[in-house]
Amino acid sequence: MAKQYDVLFRLLLLGDSGVGKTCLLCRFTDNEFHPSHISTIVCPTGTLVGGSSIPLTLNRKSWQYQLLTIVGWPLSVHPSIHPSIHPSIHPSIHPSIHPSIHPSIHPSIHPSIHPSSIHPSSIHPSIHPSIHPSIHPSIHPSIHPSIHPSIHPSIHPSILHPSIHPSTHPSIHPSIHPSIHHICPLLLLIRVDFKMKTLLIDGIKVRIQIWDTAGQERYQTITKQYYRRAQGIFLVYDITSERSFQHIMKWASDVDEYAPEKVQKILVGNKSDEVEKRQVATAQGIKLATAYGMDFFETSAFTNHNITETFTRLAEQVLAANKRDLDLLRISINDEINLAALEEEEGLRECAGGDQDKSCWC
Numbered sequence: 001m002a003k004q005y006d007v008l009f010r011l012l013l014l015g016d017s018g019v020g021k022t023c024l025l026c027r028f029t030d031n032e033f034h035p036s037h038i039s040t041i042v043c044p045t046g047t048l049v050g051g052s053s054i055p056l057t058l059n060r061k062s063w064q065y066q067l068l069t070i071v072g073w074p075l076s077v078h079p080s081i082h083p084s085i086h087p088s089i090h091p092s093i094h095p096s097i098h099p100s101i102h103p104s105i106h107p108s109i110h111p112s113i114h115p116s117s118i119h120p121s122s123i124h125p126s127i128h129p130s131i132h133p134s135i136h137p138s139i140h141p142s143i144h145p146s147i148h149p150s151i152h153p154s155i156h157p158s159i160l161h162p163s164i165h166p167s168t169h170p171s172i173h174p175s176i177h178p179s180i181h182h183i184c185p186l187l188l189l190i191r192v193d194f195k196m197k198t199l200l201i202d203g204i205k206v207r208i209q210i211w212d213t214a215g216q217e218r219y220q221t222i223t224k225q226y227y228r229r230a231q232g233i234f235l236v237y238d239i240t241s242e243r244s245f246q247h248i249m250k251w252a253s254d255v256d257e258y259a260p261e262k263v264q265k266i267l268v269g270n271k272s273d274e275v276e277k278r279q280v281a282t283a284q285g286i287k288l289a290t291a292y293g294m295d296f297f298e299t300s301a302f303t304n305h306n307i308t309e310t311f312t313r314l315a316e317q318v319l320a321a322n323k324r325d326l327d328l329l330r331i332s333i334n335d336e337i338n339l340a341a342l343e344e345e346e347g348l349r350e351c352a353g354g355d356q357d358k359s360c361w362c
């Protein structure tokens, strides 16, 4: 089978909330545009002490969730637990999910999904009665018992139904209930969006994993945890927002502080279609990018202007920055191949030079 890619790079989208990071990503990977703004939520304040990644399929789309261990839960219910949660995404629970999840998932989650979507025999008996028929099974097996105290409605506005209001039954999760204030440590299942795409650059199949972060200030402690694993960063502002442009300096200084030294950066002025509302001139973008030594693109996720160009450019830069390492890797692989070929050849020669009547087992 042909190799799916040669190298894998991790890119990160950074910028204020509402500049269009999620839209840029969706336009690039799925050629879709979402007119409404649903804030990407990382997770409520707390201290990240560990985590592992879990893929989940929601609405036939693949999203990445992070199972995070948070300590120091705030004393009040987080504002992100809000009734305006989107009705369309059905969290699925994998059949192998451990019974200990049982008390934390409540039948009130949502009444509308068809019972046939869950295969009764595949669900552990102790989970079954408490999961409402509407929930499609599919939290990954790796979630296992540790998830129990942690499924939390702040996951993402789009994942839970409005019916999950803080006043809902406290067994959904203690922290959702206004009266319960102390939970520590706490495990959280949160959505950290990333999407993948493979590009062909100089004959190299470059797979890029693009992480969409939450622009909201309150999530930035957590977001910074992703910087150090990034090889490329998009610093995004909105050309209709002078403020988002001013904040680029803050984002850039965070990158300097938390990202690896070799990280590649690109400045992106999004919403170029909003001609009437423009507050940041193209020349200002160019000037800032030049000052930081970055490339600069004005984009529109709405009209698809410069989207592929921007993502490809950053991937090219990351590839160029890592080319030396790649070449070294390739040389060592080639050396191994050459050595194997040499050994094989020598073996053949030995056989050929030996007793001609003997069968060669080389």
Ligand SMILES: Nc1nc2c(ncn2[C@@H]2O[C@H](COP(=O)(O)OP(=O)(O)OP(=O)(O)O)[C@@H](O)[C@H]2O)c(=O)[nH]1
Pocket (backbone or CB within 6 Å): 015, 016, 017, 018, 019, 020, 021, 022, 023, 024, 034, 035, 036, 037, 038, 039, 040, 041, 213, 214, 215, 216, 270, 271, 272, 273, 274, 299, 300, 301, 302, 303
């Ligand atoms: N006109 C126009 N609107 C856009 C464009 N890109 C995004 N938007 C709109 O801007 C709003 C915010 O977009 P998002 O992609 O959700 O913003 P975000 O940066 O991911 O925001 P957070 O998740 O809160 O950090 C949405 O209403 C989008 O429809 C664009 O290129 N042109």
